[in-house]
Amino acid sequence: MIRQYIYEQVVAALDKLGYSHEREITVEVPNYTEFGDFSTNAAMILSKENKTAPKVMAEKLVQELKKQKNFKKVEIAGPGFVNFVVAPSQYYELLWQIHKEELEFGKSDFGKEEKVMLEFVSANPTGPLNIVSARAAAFGDTLCRVMKWVGFDPIKEFYINDAGNQVDILAESVELRLREIHGEKMEEFPYEAYHGEYVKHLAQKLNSQEGVRIFMMPEKERMEHLKDYALNEIHLMQQNSLEKFGVVFDSWVSEKTLRMEGVVEEVLSYLAEADCTYEKEDAIWFCSTKFGDDKDRVLMKSDGSITYFVPDLAYHLTKLQRGFTKLIDVFGPDHHGYVPRLKAAFKALKYDDTMLEIIFLQQVNLFVSEERIKMSKRAGNIVTMDDLLNVVSKDAARYFFIARKANAHLNFDLDLAVKKNNENPVYYCQYAYARICSILKKAKKDKVLPKTWHKEHISKLTKPEELALIKKMTELPDLLTGIAEQREPYRLTVFVEELAGMFHRYYSKIQIVNEKHKELSEARLLLINSIKDVLAISFELMGISAPEKM
RNA sequence: GCGCCAGUAGCUCAGUAGGAUAGAGCAUUAGCCUUCUAAGCUGAGGGUCAGGGGUUCGAAUCCCUUCUGGCGUGCCA
Numbered sequence: 001m002i003r004q005y006i007y008e009q010v011v012a013a014l015d016k017l018g019y020s021h022e023r024e025i026t027v028e029v030p031n032y033t034e035f036g037d038f039s040t041n042a043a044m045i046l047s048k049e050n051k052t053a054p055k056v057m058a059e060k061l062v063q064e065l066k067k068q069k070n071f072k073k074v075e076i077a078g079p080g081f082v083n084f085v086v087a088p089s090q091y092y093e094l095l096w097q098i099h100k101e102e103l104e105f106g107k108s109d110f111g112k113e114e115k116v117m118l119e120f121v122s123a124n125p126t127g128p129l130n131i132v133s134a135r136a137a138a139f140g141d142t143l144c145r146v147m148k149w150v151g152f153d154p155i156k157e158f159y160i161n162d163a164g165n166q167v168d169i170l171a172e173s174v175e176l177r178l179r180e181i182h183g184e185k186m187e188e189f190p191y192e193a194y195h196g197e198y199v200k201h202l203a204q205k206l207n208s209q210e211g212v213r214i215f216m217m218p219e220k221e222r223m224e225h226l227k228d229y230a231l232n233e234i235h236l237m238q239q240n241s242l243e244k245f246g247v248v249f250d251s252w253v254s255e256k257t258l259r260m261e262g263v264v265e266e267v268l269s270y271l272a273e274a275d276c277t278y279e280k281e282d283a284i285w286f287c288s289t290k291f292g293d294d295k296d297r298v299l300m301k302s303d304g305s306i307t308y309f310v311p312d313l314a315y316h317l318t319k320l321q322r323g324f325t326k327l328i329d330v331f332g333p334d335h336h337g338y339v340p341r342l343k344a345a346f347k348a349l350k351y352d353d354t355m356l357e358i359i360f361l362q363q364v365n366l367f368v369s370e371e372r373i374k375m376s377k378r379a380g381n382i383v384t385m386d387d388l389l390n391v392v393s394k395d396a397a398r399y400f401f402i403a404r405k406a407n408a409h410l411n412f413d414l415d416l417a418v419k420k421n422n423e424n425p426v427y428y429c430q431y432a433y434a435r436i437c438s439i440l441k442k443a444k445k446d447k448v449l450p451k452t453w454h455k456e457h458i459s460k461l462t463k464p465e466e467l468a469l470i471k472k473m474t475e476l477p478d479l480l481t482g483i484a485e486q487r488e489p490y491r492l493t494v495f496v497e498e499l500a501g502m503f504h505r506y507y508s509k510i511q512i513v514n515e516k517h518k519e520l521s522e523a524r525l526l527l528i529n530s531i532k533d534v535l536a537i538s539f540e541l542m543g544i545s546a547p548e549k550m
Numbered sequence: 551g552c553g554c555c556a557g558u559a560g561c562u563c564a565g566u567a568g569g570a571u572a573g574a575g576c577a578u579u580a581g582c583c584u585u586c587u588a589a590g591c592u593g594a595g596g597g598u599c600a601g602g603g604g605u606u607c608g609a610a611u612c613c614c615u616u617c618u619g620g621c622g623u624g625c626c627a
Contacts, residue, residue: 301625508591
């Protein structure tokens with residue numbers, strides 16, 4: 001908010017003084033308060049192109065900018081920085097603005113209603129969601145919330161890979177467990193089959209519903225039946241886990257349905273028309289190397305079946321047909337080899353491949369009492385999203401998952417997440433909110449909470465901590481557009497921790513309600529009420545609760 | 551081998567327009583509740599920003615290179 005203003009003032013001053021400004025200059029918050037509220041490097045960046053010494057330029061800028069009433073101080077420092085101290089009156093204006101916007105603060109039309117497709121989780125429908133899916137869910141959902149807040153038009157979609165041989169294996173696994181229930185002995189459960197307990201549960205449930213009738217069906221029909229049953233059950237299971245986690249998808253797209261609509265054939269013909277396919281060793285290949293991939297890819301295997309890639313590409317094309325101009329895929333760490341071929345296909349079919357953007361989430365390492373838990377799908381000892389949520393609150397889990405950059409490994413310390421004390425950053429932040437609520441409640445009870453707020457009393461806020469808190473809150477709009485643009489939700493947790501910390505320190509240092517100073521008390525109550533709103537907005541965007549009592 | 555990602559305090563991590571003296575939490579350690587919630591606050595110690603070159607007024611940040619770790623490199627999905 002203020003930064004943009006200062007930037008404009010600097011540019012105006014440069015123009016007035018006849019300096020050129022080809023190179024980008026910056027206005028930023030210095031690391032040290034003695035350098036003021038904001039600082040610009042304009043003189044140093046532009047000295048070369050204007051053939052003027054930085055200090056001389058800086059001095060002229062200072063003279064020019066000093067004329068502004070909104071600055072309390074403008075001074076030259078170091079090798080040519082121009083530092084600004086913003087007049088308190090400016091902060092009072094801003095606080096009043098934040099106060100009036102309440103829970104709408106930070107909203108903007110930055111995204112210009114751009115239609116964005118966020119695809120994430122998209123786990124195989126062959127088992128419960130695991131921890132990486134949980135990370136993806138928290139990440140994608142938070143990003144979507146922020147993008148919506150700043151004016152994009154995003155939707156969340158889950159792509160169900162309910163076709164292909166993994167699903168066949170699932171059906172076979174259920175059948176084996178069914179046979180087991182009926183007393184059939186088998187030497188050993190096959191290595192490739194799904195070993196998880198949930199398969200047994202599926203079999204039991206099906207058995208209690210349909211019993212031996214299943215085995216009367218012809219083999220082929222039975223397998224189809226088992227497949228449909230298992231897929232549906234698992235889909236509901238996954239959907240349920242996600243909902244418990246606060247993640248509700250706008251749309252679910254089934255690969256099987258897509259295939260039935262004939263998109264596979266369509267894509268194959270498109271690629272053939274573009275002259276990008278050839279036959280070799282009884283298979284059909286896509287010459288993706290012509291478009292930047294490091295090897296060509298098989299589209300149709302020698303047994304006549306299709307590879308995963310084809311329907312997936314078709315799926316991506318349907319996103320474009322549905323009018324989305326930005327396709328964001330959130331992938332797990334083991335898929336990055338897959339990107340060049342998708343991009344290659346976009347190029348081959350003359351689509352703009354920059355519309356396709358892929359974000360990689362790195363793996364999640366789960367730690368329990370400082371031991372890393374090793375998970376193996378085969379052994380069936382995967383820690384599922386439900387397991388996690390049975391132990392850790394939704395708030396803590398979501399917070400931990402978004403608190404790291406996407407492309408960094410995430411160490412999830414289960415002991416820490418479970419803790420409800422000062423070590424756990426979620427509670428640190430929520431506690432600030434609860435404290436404010438408590439103060440406001442008490443103020444209301446003591447009849448010191450004003451029925452209508454008076455703007456003129458804000459000027460009673462003169463403590464550096466108070467101005468710093470206002471300044472911090474004004475960062476929110478820029479922060480949110482930055483998060484949306486860079487796809488980096490984790491920055492929200494950094495912001496919230498900073499704001500909560502500033503509040504905690506302020507609280508322990510300064511008495512907010514003081515009956516002897518009514519107007520000052522009112523101003524401080526207004527201040528913390530706005531902090532409360534800003535925290536509430538942040539929590540809402542992270543999908544965690546804002547507890548009024550803790 | 552090749553490709554992608556990462557390497558900042560004992561641990562987990564910030565440091566997003568290349569800025570001034572490198573920041574926080576935990577852990578260690580010394581304190582603060584008869585006063586709006588101690589799930590809080592205050593102080594102390596702790597660093598060759600993996601190593602080495604370069605770019606420039608200025609580099610944890612950009613370029614090159616070496617080392618270390620993770621992942622990928624299927625006619626699996």
